Amino acid sequence: MFQEERLVSILDYLKSNKRISVDLICELYEVSRDTARRDMVKLEEQGSIVRTRGGAILPTLSKEVGNYDQRLQEESTSKLTIGKRAATLVQDGDYLMMDASTTVLHAATALASKNNIVITSSIQTAAILTRKDGITIHMLGGVLDNKQHSVYGAKAIEMLNEYHVDKLFIGTCGISENGLSAPNEEDCYLVRAMMEHADQVIVLADHSKFGKRLFHRVVGFESIDILVTDQALSEEMKERLLASEVEIVLAGGEEQHD
Structure with missing residues (x-):
């Protein structure tokens, strides 16, 4: 050989x-x-x-994260399925917060509820929501990341103090046994701050994110209420999430319980 x-x-x-x-x-x-x-x-x-x-x-640390357009193309069918399912979790009149995840963008696109108020750090999500009637959009201020089409920084975090919402929708670049991880600390700071101003935290993640660990840890599973994904999880991952009382919702399927 x-x-x-x-x-x-x-x-x-x-x-x-x-x-x-x-x-x-x-x-x-x-x-x-x-x-x-x-x-x-x-x-x-x-x-x-x-x-x-x-x-x-094999290396356990994922280092490459594409720009917004590249991320939008990755696992696009799975993200669309997850986004549609996540949108059904929103009720008329809910106050929402959405990060700059491309999967969350699909949830915003599929949103069919009425009279919602949405706070977002994503210029793409804000643009999508302008096409829907009955939705009030609050755009966070701060530094615009041209590569990721999102706002970040101290100003964005400070503005969050003005709001409190029913539901927060976030994506993630990686999910491992240690929780959620991100490629840079600015993402971590903003997501953690968003979590402090939401009653319910909903994570949207396709199957490709599991087993990935990036440089910065965002939060552990104890900070998550619902996980929406597209494929059944490994028994080990399922047990870890259920031990932290995370509700697992399979897009196109049923919730996973003990």
Whole structure:
């Protein structure tokens, strides 16, 4: 077997088993320890693995987050399904808050309730809501992130002190056993502040977000009331969420309970 073929096979093994040792590489591919080590060095240079004592694991930290347009295209069908389901959680007259998540944008698009007031940090969500009758929009002020089409900063957080809402809809870049995570601290500060001014926190996350961990931890599961997603969760993740009394809503399905 050529080295490139072994490297692909090693990565496939890691995706299923999480860890591989030098000894196991030797056994599986009938190569020497020196060859096994060279394979791991090559994979590490490619950024595909993290070498550990006597073996390797897949990287646990996600570092790449696209701009708004790129995020809008990722898992677009799943986000649309989740957004439609999330919109059904809104009642006539509810006061809402929405972050700059592309999945939350789909919820705003699907909104069919009446007489809602919506506070948002997203210029795209605000634009979508202008097309709907009977909705009053409050746009947070602050610094405009051209890449993510959202407002952030101290001014935005200060403005939140003027509001309190029934429901907060947020997305996330990653969900791991430690909770929600984001690529930068500004996102964390704004989302945490939003949570302080909402009676109910609803997280919208498609299946691709699970198992991802980014640099900044936003909150743990104890800060979430409802999670709307598109696929059944692993037993481990389901148990962690239910232990924190998070209601799990499957878009197109039923809530998951004990």
